């Protein structure tokens with residue numbers, strides 16, 4: 001397997017404040033990682049650090065062997081990092097279809113395949129970004145990231161605030177991306193069991209440090225550790 005991403009002892013934060021300390025991890029192509037931990041431990045900070053939106057105080061981030069340290073956010077997206085931020089960021093003046101076509105880049109994902117993955121978005125293709133339900137917005141946020149044809153998808157709490165039926169739909173999609181499409185995925189999720197059930201590997205953060213690293217199935221089976229390290233939903 002080819003190494004896709006490697007973090008080596010990174011320390012990062014906002015301005016002078018340090019949030020992540022001594023974080024190391026690596027992911028191969030097609031790997032999937034659940035990033036867990038209680039509120040405020042630095043999960044989002046880790047994703048935004050991958051996108052170059054924090055200050056890297058120390059350590060190294062490598063993407064396919066090359067340093068990302070001085071690479072601008074949009075270049076990271078072009079290089080294959082697909083970020084689905086917690087806030088979703090829909091544009092009120094763009095239709096669903098425009099959201100998808102403006103970011104399109106060559107690769108296996110195109111409008112036809114996206115609409116096959118999310119039939120709901122095809123039904124809503126002419127609706128504006130601000131006319132969508134929370135679930136539809138989340139589908140569009142994921143679809144938009146896929147249209148950039150990423151090699152690694154970063155999902156920040158994709159299930160947050162959504163109805164159980166939408167959660168089921170998104171779980172189906174994320175499972176398919178991981179197991180059938182072979183896409184590498186990092187998923188930050190409060191629903192720890194759900195995230196573990198979708199992924200191969202898991203990392204738990206506490207106060208900016210990795211306090212557990214292992215296979216998702218072993219953490220799922222280790223109820224005591226899961227309860228101790230994560231507020232289990």
Ligand SMILES: Nc1ncnc2c1ncn2[C@@H]1O[C@H](COP(=O)(O)OP(=O)(O)OP(=O)(O)O)[C@@H](O)[C@H]1O
Pocket residue numbers: 014019037038039040041042043044045046
């Ligand atoms: N833009 C920012 N500027 C300064 N500090 C920030 C900023 N964003 C987050 N922080 C701080 O960084 C720490 C980690 O926050 P982060 O959002 O990464 O945690 P999290 O694990 O994703 O939490 P949650 O599950 O609540 O989203 C917190 O102490 C938070 O207050």
